[in-house]
Amino acid sequence: MCECEAIISKEDPRYELWRQVVPNAHLPIKHPIAKNGFYEGDPSRLTEEQIQLIATLCSKKFNITKEEILKDIRKGILPIKAENVSLSICDLHIRCMV
Numbered sequence: 623m624c625e626c627e628a629i630i631s632k633e634d635p636r637y638e639l640w641r642q643v644v645p646n647a648h649l650p651i652k653h654p655i656a657k658n659g660f661y662e663g664d665p666s667r668l669t670e671e672q673i674q675l676i677a678t679l680c681s682k683k684f685n686i687t688k689e690e691i692l693k694d695i696r697k698g699i700l701p702i703k704a705e706n707v708s709l710s711i712c713d714l715h716i717r718c719m720v
């Protein structure tokens with residue numbers, strides 16, 4: 623199973639939001655490849671509590687309803703802007719990167 627993580631830099635304004643959800647703002651991603659400047663977050667590796675928290679925080683931040691955000695997350699959609707992000711690449715994916 624993939625264990626890749628996107629690590630949001632402490633310098634990035636998003637750090638404060640994400641560190642409330644996951645320790646040290648280390649977010650699970652599906653694979654270490656950015657598409658159109660975004661990594662694909664992996665909601666299946668988040669708890670229900672974390673998902674609810676993301677929806678609450680992002681709802682305030684982006685001024686969209688919590689329900690709308692939850693709907694996307696339930697579909698497995700959780701885009702993470704690649705800017706100011708470093709990666710921790712899992713054993714499964716490190717072989718594809720060489």
Ligand SMILES: [Zn+2]
Pocket residue numbers: 623624625626652653654711712713714715
């Ligand atoms: Zn991986």
